[in-house]
Amino acid sequence: MNKRIIISAAAVIALAACSEDKGAGTSVGIDSTAxxxxxxxxxxxxxxxxxxxNSSKSVVSDDGNEVTPTDExxxxxxxxxxxxxxxxxxxxSEIKSNGSCWVNLYNQEDGISFYKSKKETIPGYSTILEQYDDATILLKENEGSLYMQDLHxxxxxxxxxLCEADxxxxxxxxxxxxxxxxIYNEGCSNTLEMSCVAKVSSQTELRAIANTFKGECETFIANLPEAEELPAVHCQGDTENGMACDTTWNE
Structure with a gap:
């Protein structure tokens, strides 16, 4: 009998809080049919x-019940x-002052690295914060079947x-x-660490997945907001005798 997947307590809470928001998950361009x-x-x-x-809370078990592993x-x-x-x-690969996106293909290891980031000013914070997704795709074959692991x-x-919806x-x-x-962390505080493994079609090609990510990067970079102009700092003097600095805006 096939084992079923159950949602962790953190995901259930998130679902109740954001039932109307589907989030912005990354699709890797494979057939959604299981x-x-x-x-x-x-x-x-x-x-x-x-x-x-091991996660602090595994969401899959042989008998359909949630398992809490003891290993670190x-x-x-x-x-x-x-x-x-x-x-x-x-x-x-495109790196800008207000955001970046790149896709690397590793044929020898049957994997892809994908990264996108956006820098923005968040209300309530004094500094510019970065929103990013560091992802890895791995393909593995076992006894004639192909499996894909998606790590984020x-x-x-x-x-x-946004974290809960995602x-x-x-x-x-x-x-x-x-x-x-x-899901390797409890709730949505600073980061979200998660991994999914699924059996995929034997026709799944790594390059096709990489090209899907490339298209996502192109759209992401094209839609980045204008970079915020930052003040320039002009200083006179030296570190030994003291320095006088003045912050002005670039013309």
């Missing part, structure tokens, strides 16, 4: 999740940040409502694919 799964499929998908460390995460920084070690192919490390520049969208998309997922 592949037929066996017990072996579920076991392998969970093993892919386990290879990146195996990665000290984050279980969803992945470092490629082989040569990359730059599919897209996201920051929402203090906007809790987590709902991620869970819904993973469920639609018939996948298993884990």
């Amino acid at each position: 592949e037929t799964q066996s017990d072996a499929d579920i076991a392998f998908m969970n093993s892919m999740l386990d290879s990146f460390g 995460p195996t990665l000290p920084l984050s279980p969803v940040l992945f470092t490629f070690t082989t040569e990359k192919e730059v599919v897209y 490390y996201k920051s929402f520049a203090g906007r809790t409502e 987590s709902i969208a991620f869970v819904a998309e993973c469920n639609e694919k018939g996948g298993v997922y884990r």
